[in-house]
Amino acid sequence: MMHYVRQLSSGACFLLLSTIVHTVWAQDAAPAEASTGGSPGFLGIIFSGGIIGFIIVMLLLALSITAVYLVVDNILALRRGEIVPEGLADNVREQLGRGQLQPAEDLCREAPGPLAYVLLHGLAEVEGGWPAVEKAIEDATAEQSARLFRRIEYLSVIGNIAPMVGLLGTVVGMILAFQQVANTQGSAGAADLAEGIYQALVTTVGGLIVAIPSLGAFAVFRNRVDELVAEVAYQAQHAVAPLKRRRSRTDTPPPPPQVKK
Known part of the structure; x- marks a missing residue:
């Protein structure tokens, strides 16, 4: 099972990286006049923040x-058949009804699985x-x-950390942009300042892109866990239940003896 999870996760990661590389390649393969006179490409925006911006990205x-x-792993782990095997409760109930504990x-x-774990603790x-x-x-x-819940909690952690990491990159980029204005003694125009600001905001966008799906997946998995635990x-x-009925029959007091007149 874990080998299957790793294969799916590796495939998803490879697809994500392939998409990024394709985007970078498409941006860098643009005509020279567009790259010199227009806005910087994807790779240029990443490196425009310096080593700090690159590390954050x-x-x-x-x-x-x-x-x-984590999403792929939880999809496979939180299937109903993995948590509540079909027919296990009925088979255990049938054996207990016959008095067959072993x-x-x-x-x-x-x-x-979780259901078997719970039943074993009860039968013990x-x-x-x-x-x-x-x-x-x-x-x-x-x-x-x-x-x-601990399995899915990591998605919530990522969903909360990613915007903070992106915001850190934006703050660092803003500091560098205003530092450039200060070093030029105000000679830098509004266009130069705006360019530095929008490049700094790239990390915030990246953080939100990571956080929003992570928090959405966490909410879905949380509801799934609640449903499975109740099941x-x-x-x-x-x-x-046969153990409870057996105890009820044992605790029932015998009828009083008949008094002969």
Whole structure:
């Protein structure tokens, strides 16, 4: 599974890099008169910010590649079949209804995943009675929920960091632009200042381009995790219901003896 994830992620990263290289090639292959008299190309805008601007743009590129990898990884990991295997809860319920505890545990071990993890923790507390089973299921469900949320939390981190990185590049570019005006003692015109400002704003645009899809994907995956965790909790309670009914029958007091008149 992880090998498949890496293959898809590498393909997505290669596609992203190919698009960037194609854009750079198209910009650099423009006629000479357009490059000298018009606006600078993509590569020229990147290098116009100096080494600091180039580092920031490369950092944004690294964040975007990481975001693509995380999106592909979570798409594969958060499939329903990976979290709640089809038929596992029903099969475990059937075995418990027959009083077969060990076969029920074997079924869970054969289908590893969050649901199986929760069920195994619940079945391990059978000797402690239904309250212990229920408590173990609740704790294991909360643990698996936290684990799934940690998987998608990195997308939120990227979505919050990328605009800050882009803003840092813009602030640095603005400082350099106004420093150029100061060094020329005000002889630089408005056009020169405007050119420095728009070149500085490129990093802000890059940060937003990375952040917006990352935060959107995080919101989608967060809803998906909520849905799957609720399904795990329901299926776990459904699977161990025979244990609860057995306890109810055990706790039912016997009828009072008949008094003969």
